[in-house]
Amino acid sequence: MIAGDVYKMESHSVSNIVQRGGTILKSARSKEFMTPEGRKKAYDNLQALEIEGLIAIGGNGTFTGAMIFGNEYGIPTVGAPGTIDNDLYGTDYTIGFDTAVNTALDAIDRIRDTASSHDRIFFIEVMGRDSGYIAIQSGIAGGAELVMVPEVLTPISQVVETLKQGWSRSKSSSIIIVAEGDEEGSAQEVADKIKVQVDENADIRVTTLGHTQRGGTPSAYDRILASRLGLGALEGLIAGQKNVMAGIINNELVYTPFEDTIRLPKPINEDLLRMVKILSV
Numbered sequence: 001m002i003a004g005d006v007y008k009m010e011s012h013s014v015s016n017i018v019q020r021g022g023t024i025l026k027s028a029r030s031k032e033f034m035t036p037e038g039r040k041k042a043y044d045n046l047q048a049l050e051i052e053g054l055i056a057i058g059g060n061g062t063f064t065g066a067m068i069f070g071n072e073y074g075i076p077t078v079g080a081p082g083t084i085d086n087d088l089y090g091t092d093y094t095i096g097f098d099t100a101v102n103t104a105l106d107a108i109d110r111i112r113d114t115a116s117s118h119d120r121i122f123f124i125e126v127m128g129r130d131s132g133y134i135a136i137q138s139g140i141a142g143g144a145e146l147v148m149v150p151e152v153l154t155p156i157s158q159v160v161e162t163l164k165q166g167w168s169r170s171k172s173s174s175i176i177i178v179a180e181g182d183e184e185g186s187a188q189e190v191a192d193k194i195k196v197q198v199d200e201n202a203d204i205r206v207t208t209l210g211h212t213q214r215g216g217t218p219s220a221y222d223r224i225l226a227s228r229l230g231l232g233a234l235e236g237l238i239a240g241q242k243n244v245m246a247g248i249i250n251n252e253l254v255y256t257p258f259e260d261t262i263r264l265p266k267p268i269n270e271d272l273l274r275m276v277k278i279l280s281v
């Protein structure tokens with residue numbers, strides 16, 4: 001919008017992309033949109049092109065920007081939740097999350113082969129800037145011994161305790177999932193803190209999955225979710241919705257005001273963390 005890099009799209013413009021990751025639109029984070037001058041440029045371009053409505057795809061930041069822009073210039077915007085972090089109030093799942101979880105899971109499964117063959121402890125860092133959703137889901141599905149998430153403090157003493165309990169039951173390998181935003185630090189930092197507290201013969205390794213989780217062929221679930229939410233956002237806009245995000249809750253399409261999606265937390269299900277502990281015994 002700021003660069004005026006706009007072209008008309010028809011149905012065929014999206015043919016043969018359903019199986020691709022990333023974005024053909026090349027829309028991305030923009031520092032300039034955070035300034036009134038940047039948003040003015042965007043508005044002027046939209047005016048010149050007679051564009052009367054917007055669909056914003058992204059997370060909390062995107063919807064904050066969209067809300068500010070809507071308040072300043074009155075252009076109606078409907079959001080579609082696109083973030084691998086799944087940390088948006090107003091939808092059970094966000095576009096990209098399921099693919100990211102499955103990518104992380106595939107990596108965890110592969111790492112498990114080394115962990116169990118060579119009796120090692122692996123700390124695996126998954127993405128989640130402020131959110132433990134990828135960690136908890138990939139951790140449960142990957143049979144992790146412990147999952148560390150930003151929403152709930154897991155003290156280092158608890159990690160040590162979990163490892164020691166495993167050894168007392170003759171468990172020779174362990175997998176601990178650390179969400180990027182965990183309070184105890186990165187997986188490397190957590191591993192460094194653990195090393196000095198456990199048996200010096202413990203063979204500890206760290207893997208950071210990084211941007212592997214942020215691309216690749218989308219899962220069937222994500223393709224269907226993106227199709228439903230894209231259509232939901234478009235039909236909402238045409239029907240006169242504005243400053244809301246299309247989401248799916250209990251399999252129903254719902255619209256939630258941007259204000260709520262931004263302000264309200266989407267708490268992690270702590271019962272799932274409890275389940276990890278039970279299942280890892």
Ligand SMILES: Nc1ncnc2c1ncn2[C@@H]1O[C@H](COP(=O)(O)OP(=O)(O)O)[C@@H](O)[C@H]1O
Nearest residue numbers: 029030031033034058059060061062064065083
């Ligand atoms: N306070 C704000 N005012 C205007 N634009 C914003 C604001 N916060 C975020 N944005 C816009 O949204 C973009 C995406 O925000 P970011 O937090 O990085 O990602 P996400 O949408 O995934 O949460 C930013 O690069 C910026 O262009």
Ligand SMILES: O=P(O)(O)OC[C@H]1O[C@](O)(COP(=O)(O)O)[C@@H](O)[C@@H]1O
Nearest residue numbers: 059082083084085127128129180214
């Ligand atoms: O690619 P960058 O800018 O390093 O961002 C990585 C960050 O983006 C996230 O993957 C979320 O990104 P999206 O909201 O765009 O899916 C975080 O989990 C991670 O911290």
